[in-house]
Amino acid sequence: MFGCAFITNKTTETFEWVLETFKKSMAGAKPKTIFTDQDQAMSNVIAKVLPNSRHRLCLWHLQKKFVSRFGQLKSNEDFKNMFDKCLYGYDDEKEFDDCWNDMIQKYGLEEKEWFDRLYELRHKWCPVFSKDILCAGILSSQRSEITNRAISLKANKKNSLYEFFHIFEATLQRWRSNEKADNFKRKTKKPKTKCKLLKQAAEITL
Template sequence: MDVEEQITNVFWADARMLIDYEYFGDVVSLNTTYCTNRAHRPLAIFSGFNHHIGAVIFGAALLYDEIESSFEWLFKTFLEAHKQKKTLTIFTDQDQAMKKPLQEVMPEIFHGLCTWNLMQNGIKHLGNLMKDGSHFLTNFKRCMYGIDDETQFEEAWSVLLAQYNVHENTWFQSTYNIKEK
């Protein structure tokens, strides 16, 4: 509750979510959406896949805001609900406010970035390069999904830099800097 006695953060996980996490919680995706409800509060959903490749929900929260203290509360509450069992891998968007709390609460897990969010951000920041018959999006996707070898990735990324003249694009450079995620 906040100073005005209003609910700030709410987390829920029912029995099915707890069981699903126990069996299928090795890889988790955390997605936060916002401004889609009347209160304009972020909705955080922890999800994954079961053995039939069906989507399962491991927990959900309605947050007051998307600041570090809210994410710290969220991660601690998630672990408390799931008997301190930590996932092996979590995929998130590029929200910087969750980076530090995730490292503090679950430092040993792998934190990857959701490729769907990266693609959406790429379209938002580099959409001007994706028109008039351009192959930028195809080449960008190839870097993200089609290359497993580090040397080949570096070569393909360099070609993108040169071919589309994005040396000075800050989003493109920051994305390169977090390529390990």
């Protein structure tokens, strides 16, 4: 974790302060890619403060909303498979467009504004449109969600800011300690695997 911000609201002004402060703390360095949910205030601020960063939408958040928009198609496995192919199944933009158009026509979604809006945002969520930038296979903001969950297990609304800070600091210290232990094992021990290729690679690197 490089940094975090404790905020009490999700306004444009708050997000702008967060990103401007982040830039200062990073000596002006800017991220190549940013993953967020569909919060409009955050989207507006990213375009203003970090115009050269690639803003992508978290597929995990999008998929949570997908189900509520399917209506009667929720139980249609063919539709869900076709939709999943649009999300992950193609390496070519034309193939994606062909599949999307076939899906819209086959299931009569031409008048569905939500699907139209989703297609307009395809460059922010579909991996096929982001092959020009390295994301290391990351498609969501689940790392931050995991952080939120890990902290919320020990913190609650009754904690003071002072108590919350110590809970947060202890969580980070535990993660960093585990990371150091994992790095030490990786450098000193061979992986437990039946794969001859991985065994040979381990012998070369140790």
